[in-house]
Amino acid sequence: MAKHYLAMDVGGTNIIAGLVDEEGRVAARHRFPTRSSRSPEEVMEDMAAHLRELAALAPEGGKPEALAVGLPGWINQQAGILLKAPNMPGWVDVPMAEIMSRALHLPVCLENDTNLYALGEWLHGAGRGLDNLLVVTLGTGVGGGLILDGRLWNGSFASAVEIGHLPLGPGGALCGCGRRGCLETVASATGMSRLGRQWLAEGRPTGYDGPPEELTPKVMHSLAQKGDPLALAVFREAGEALGLVLSAIFNLLGIEGVVLGGGATGAFEFIRPSLWASLAARVIITEPENLKLLVSRLGEDAPLAGGAALLRENMYTRS
Numbered sequence: 001m002a003k004h005y006l007a008m009d010v011g012g013t014n015i016i017a018g019l020v021d022e023e024g025r026v027a028a029r030h031r032f033p034t035r036s037s038r039s040p041e042e043v044m045e046d047m048a049a050h051l052r053e054l055a056a057l058a059p060e061g062g063k064p065e066a067l068a069v070g071l072p073g074w075i076n077q078q079a080g081i082l083l084k085a086p087n088m089p090g091w092v093d094v095p096m097a098e099i100m101s102r103a104l105h106l107p108v109c110l111e112n113d114t115n116l117y118a119l120g121e122w123l124h125g126a127g128r129g130l131d132n133l134l135v136v137t138l139g140t141g142v143g144g145g146l147i148l149d150g151r152l153w154n155g156s157f158a159s160a161v162e163i164g165h166l167p168l169g170p171g172g173a174l175c176g177c178g179r180r181g182c183l184e185t186v187a188s189a190t191g192m193s194r195l196g197r198q199w200l201a202e203g204r205p206t207g208y209d210g211p212p213e214e215l216t217p218k219v220m221h222s223l224a225q226k227g228d229p230l231a232l233a234v235f236r237e238a239g240e241a242l243g244l245v246l247s248a249i250f251n252l253l254g255i256e257g258v259v260l261g262g263g264a265t266g267a268f269e270f271i272r273p274s275l276w277a278s279l280a281a282r283v284i285i286t287e288p289e290n291l292k293l294l295v296s297r298l299g300e301d302a303p304l305a306g307g308a309a310l311l312r313e314n315m316y317t318r319s
C-alpha cells in the first residue's frame, strides 16, 4: 500500500496542513488561521485537531507514517525544538516535536519552512532534475533554500539561506533585522510597498490616488498592467536588486538555476526583464543562456510536498 505523510506549513498568519502521498501529491489540505496571540499550547492543540482529521482520510484506513512541520524560524532539528520565530511572539524554545508526537502518536520532524519549500520544488516542482539549485520565496520577507550537489544545504548552523538579508550595498533602507540595505527592503512584498509609498510621497508621477498604506504589490500589479510609471519602476527596482544578488550567488556556487516563488511572483512578468538584464550583465561563470530562471510550479503545496520528501528520504533522526 502506498505510504502517506502529514505535512504542515506554519506561517505567522495562516497554517496549511496536508495529507501527502509518496509522490508529493497533496491528497487533502486544511487551511486555518494561526492566531498567534494564543499560547503555543493552544495553537498546537488546534494543529493536532486538524491533523487528526487529515490522518483519518488516509486511504484504506491506513495511518500516515510521520509528520513534517515547516516553521518560519530557527530550529534545533536534532532536539525537535523551535528556538525562535520572529513573526510568532511567545514561541521561544518550544519542544514542538515532542508535543506533537505525543498528541498524534507519530514521529515528528521540524524543518525551516523555506527549506521544505525548496525540497518540494526541487523534487516535485519546477526545479526537478537540477542538482544545484537555489529556491527563493518573495513574500513578507525574502527567503531561500539551497540544494547543492543534490542535497539540501544547511551549513554548520542548521539554518536556511538568509538571502533576504544579503546587502545590496552600504546604506539603504532599514530592514526588519536591524541592518540597512538588505535585499528584502526592496524585493519582498513589504519592501516593494515601502518603495512605492516612498516614491508616492516624493511626488513621482502615477495614476494612483488612494491612501498610501493601501499601495500594495497587488495594487501595483494591476497599475503596472495599465502602464503606470511608478508601479513599473518599483518592479524594475526589485528585479534589479534580485539580479544583483542572484548573479553573486551564481558566480560563487555555480548553481544551474533558481526557482522563484511566493506571493510577489504574481507580478513576475514585470520583475523578470530587469532581473534578467541585471543578472546577465554580471554572470561570468557561464553564458547567461545556460542559467534557468524558473517560477514555482507547486505554489503553496511546495512545503507540503517537501515535508513528505523529507520524511520519505528519512532525512530526520527523531522517532
Ligand SMILES: [Zn+2]
Pocket (backbone or CB within 6 Å): 164, 165, 175, 176, 177, 178, 179, 182
Ligand atoms: Zn535584513
